[in-house]
Amino acid sequence: MTAPILTLVGRSSSHFTRVTRLFAQELGVAYTFHIVKDLRALESAAYSGNPALRLPSLIAPSGTWYGSLNICRELARHARTPRRVVWPEQLHGATLANVQELTLQAMATEVELIMNDAPQSALATKRRESLTGTLRWLDQNVDAVLEALPARDLSYLEVALYCLLTHLEFRQVLSTEPYEHLRRFAATFGERDSARATAFVFD
């Protein structure tokens, strides 16, 4: 058997990395997984050259792709069996587009809170408030949005939302207990083989 031509650079405990791993699993794309050991490393080389010092990245024959959306698109180009994927630009109307925006913003806010050395600061307090308000809003809108999504096998929105919700619990940033619509979505999505195969663990 030949080695995969793609290398994913990330961490098994990272929600942005899980988005890409879940996509790869759904699309049947093989890759070698290279783990970034230290998330506080200050050299871009530790993040396969990403000057923003972030993960994940995908090293492919076409180039090195930074960020989960770029990576998912490249994975889709490598899919053996094409699947119907809904991308962010296909989300029409304010509510659909806002769910996408708020999901990604909440993922970024969570990163900030985890990386923050001053959890009692005014900024951290604001970020926690932002996360709580966002989850409340997402909980009120998620059912209508799932209904309105175009016919699909997979959407970047649902994968990101699933990774956000499970990561909040995994890192104990915030309990999702009060958000019953979001929890129902996560429970249903979590039955996929791709979700089971990519559970968060610390490397």
Ligand SMILES: N[C@@H](CCC(=O)N[C@@H](CS)C(=O)NCC(=O)O)C(=O)O
């Ligand atoms: N826009 C990027 C965000 C990536 C990101 O924030 N990744 C986190 C790990 S889940 C990270 O690299 N954190 C390091 C840091 O904040 O310094 C994506 O979609 O992949």
